[in-house]
Amino acid sequence: MSKTALIVDDSRTMRQMVSFTLTNAGFTVIEAEDGRDAVRKVSAGTKLDIVVTDLNMPEMDGITLIKELRRLTAYKFTPILMLTTESALEKKKEGKEAGATGWIVKPFNPEVLLKTIAKVLPA
């Protein structure tokens, strides 16, 4: 059974690039254009194996999204990777405190993204 990934980014190009990478690796992909859209799409308790989210987005940013997801029992331990152009240390700390599993700075290399996902997915 294929694993499911939630991709959250306000840039359609980025969603397509991540989606292309993960779909080719056998994932089923759910796309959301910001945090609020993501929360709406998973509110029904959708099974998620991995979340890849941008940081700066309209409506709801990535940090808030992580906090929202971590409040839900179903996503308390789901790996969440931040994929963002932001590289400031204080933002990374903020992400870690919110419950992010890892931080990847854009532009991403598809092979590196897949290797990172493989590392954080439960065996």
Next chain:
Amino acid sequence: MKSLRDCDGGKRKAPVVRGAVLQAHQEAWESFGGDAVQLIPILKAHMAAVTQETERAAMELMGHLQILASSSETITARDRAASLSKVVMAMQFQDITRQKLEHVSLALDQLQKHVQALLKGPHNQEAQQEIAALQRVERSYTMEAERRLHDAAVTSDYLEPVPSDMETTDGEEDPVILF
């Protein structure tokens, strides 16, 4: 008995206050001018970096698309996979340049707000509140490359070429961190 000075006090005070307000307004304009003069080359540098990045991405895309489209037997499956990865990386220029242009746009909005506030005249409190707003532009950056570019643009020897945002520095950290 009132002195002549006491009788005229109210009338004399008004020009003094008006003069102080006008001076404050003059200083606000000068402060704005100083900030704007510094900001404009920074914005130009950011836009030049966007152009450079777009050109670079286009060149990279062309090179890798040629490899992918080639029927040559010397090109291995590994080469094709590597080129595909590079295409995906190059395609992300749109997201990066979009964010940079949004930050330039944000700075231009601040400039406009600042000028509008100053044009309201010396008695408007908003003008004073807008002072130094331009210095906050740097806080809107999300990319390390933007901060480096900003630093390069505000130094006195700015005529030197501004570093491209695609360049990496020796000490650049790993793009992946697991917590």
